[in-house]
Amino acid sequence: MTGQVVYLAPDFAEPSGGMRAIYRHAETARAAGLDAKVWHFAEDFKCDWFATSATVVRGASLDLGPNDLLVVPEVMVLTGFDPAPGVRKVVYNQNHFYTFDNFEGAAYPGWSPAPAVWTASDVSVAVLRRLHPDLAVLQVPYAIDGDVFRSAATRKRRVVWMPRKRRREAALLEVLFRNDPRFADVELVPLDGASEAHTADVLAEASVFVALGAEEGFGLPVPEALAAGCAVVGYPAGGGAELFTAPNAHEIADADVLAVVDEVARLLDSEPDRAASRSWVLERYSTARMADALLGAIDVALAMPADGGTATHPLARVDTESGDDLAEAAAQVERATEFAEEQAAARERAKAFAEEQTAARERAESIAQNLEDSFQAALGELTAARQKAHRLENELADLRVEYKELGTAAERLTALDQTAALLAQYTRDNDRLNRRLDEEIRQATHVRRTLEERVAELEHSTSWKVTAPLRRASDRMRGDKRG
Numbered sequence: 001m002t003g004q005v006v007y008l009a010p011d012f013a014e015p016s017g018g019m020r021a022i023y024r025h026a027e028t029a030r031a032a033g034l035d036a037k038v039w040h041f042a043e044d045f046k047c048d049w050f051a052t053s054a055t056v057v058r059g060a061s062l063d064l065g066p067n068d069l070l071v072v073p074e075v076m077v078l079t080g081f082d083p084a085p086g087v088r089k090v091v092y093n094q095n096h097f098y099t100f101d102n103f104e105g106a107a108y109p110g111w112s113p114a115p116a117v118w119t120a121s122d123v124s125v126a127v128l129r130r131l132h133p134d135l136a137v138l139q140v141p142y143a144i145d146g147d148v149f150r151s152a153a154t155r156k157r158r159v160v161w162m163p164r165k166r167r168r169e170a171a172l173l174e175v176l177f178r179n180d181p182r183f184a185d186v187e188l189v190p191l192d193g194a195s196e197a198h199t200a201d202v203l204a205e206a207s208v209f210v211a212l213g214a215e216e217g218f219g220l221p222v223p224e225a226l227a228a229g230c231a232v233v234g235y236p237a238g239g240g241a242e243l244f245t246a247p248n249a250h251e252i253a254d255a256d257v258l259a260v261v262d263e264v265a266r267l268l269d270s271e272p273d274r275a276a277s278r279s280w281v282l283e284r285y286s287t288a289r290m291a292d293a294l295l296g297a298i299d300v301a302l303a304m305p306a307d308g309g310t311a312t313h314p315l316a317r318v319d320t321e322s323g324d325d326l327a328e329a330a331a332q333v334e335r336a337t338e339f340a341e342e343q344a345a346a347r348e349r350a351k352a353f354a355e356e357q358t359a360a361r362e363r364a365e366s367i368a369q370n371l372e373d374s375f376q377a378a379l380g381e382l383t384a385a386r387q388k389a390h391r392l393e394n395e396l397a398d399l400r401v402e403y404k405e406l407g408t409a410a411e412r413l414t415a416l417d418q419t420a421a422l423l424a425q426y427t428r429d430n431d432r433l434n435r436r437l438d439e440e441i442r443q444a445t446h447v448r449r450t451l452e453e454r455v456a457e458l459e460h461s462t463s464w465k466v467t468a469p470l471r472r473a474s475d476r477m478r479g480d481k482r483g
Contacts, residue, residue, distance in 0.1 A: 003067030095217030151229030
């Protein structure tokens, strides 16, 4: 009979992929019908940077039965402390680099009964199997939620990174980006302490994600960025090696910041097959694949013999056997408090810096928009001026044609004027000639009339013989007249 599956969790409120994975396990096991829950220590603690349907319990201790299973994260494995003696347990080791953060000694982890070990990445499986040859190491891959990490319809020239694990390098990279003219129109977005929803929204429109992981067991931001359609540039950092076999994942030698900048610049001027990287992630890290592996791992763990007992949350452990131990515990608490305060101050500084950067980006975007508006207005004026110039050129060409036609017409008019002058001269000359001819005709007519009168007188006054020649002449004249 299957009992409870209880996931021990630290009271750590800052965004962390490991915490989200614990809750995802509990959600998946409950969806399969198991009584799965997450166990925190503080009564008022709440992890609210992502949405979850997981059941949460709180307190210093919890009674578990012989059919129950306690899942303990690797960072809560403490030297000389069995959180639930006799109870069936599993170490959920999400990062093999953290295995000995809080444990010293050879007999890891020193619990009864001996636990199984769950892990996610191919590299972690290989490392932990060598590290714990006497423990059963099972692989439970992560699941990437394709509904949360999706690709937007439009994509911006935006570069995103998470500075949490490499703050010095992140600060260096940001200045390198800003000093490089290739990034003049690129939006630079550091994500620090952001919620899952905000992270997904930013990645959905981004072009490139810079992976700044360090000592990674897996590196969840990388597949999340790939699922959102981003090209990825950066460091596998150990456990992330399998992720850099994905389409559009570009591995850079560790800490080679100039290579990171150059590769990001190259990718911004290309158009990778974003759908291919998304498909690769969602197929390899699907919820169904994770659920099958998780339920199989739970079955293996539940098959191990165990008794019931009381589980104590590691955060509730305070050794009070001696004053020295108590003093050491107090000192540890004080150091932890100081560290937490330093971290809180650092987060506040990072938040203030992020707000300043956001304000600067907004000012830059406003200036860019004003410049764009001015450019568009100037472009409109230039277009109108060019159109006007084109119309004037056409009108000038028409005027040139008209001028040429007018010149031709003027030449014709000049020719007509010359012709008219010639015609007028001809008319005047013709008039003079006609008057002269009329005068000569008049004189000839007068002479003829005079001769006819003289002939007539002669015919009447002389004898026929004398006048015979005159008659002949008169007859010729009459004949000429009749003719």
